Amino acid sequence: MASADGRAGGHDKTALDEIELAGELMIAASTSEEERLATEQIDEVLLDRAPDPRSDGPGG
Secondary structure, eight states, X not given: OOOTTOOOTHHHHHHXXXXXXXXXXXXXXXXXXXXXXXXXXXXXXXXXXXXXXXXXSTTO
């Protein structure tokens, strides 16, 4: 979705990535029996993400 003032959508992709990460953390927190997620659990959630095939990284 383009912005009203014609800016490129680069910031939109970053915002969507951050929202996805936050959602994954909320899911992990809601399924945890502890009051808080341990640092190791947070790392596991954030680092265990599969690379996005839509990313503009090498080979893309």
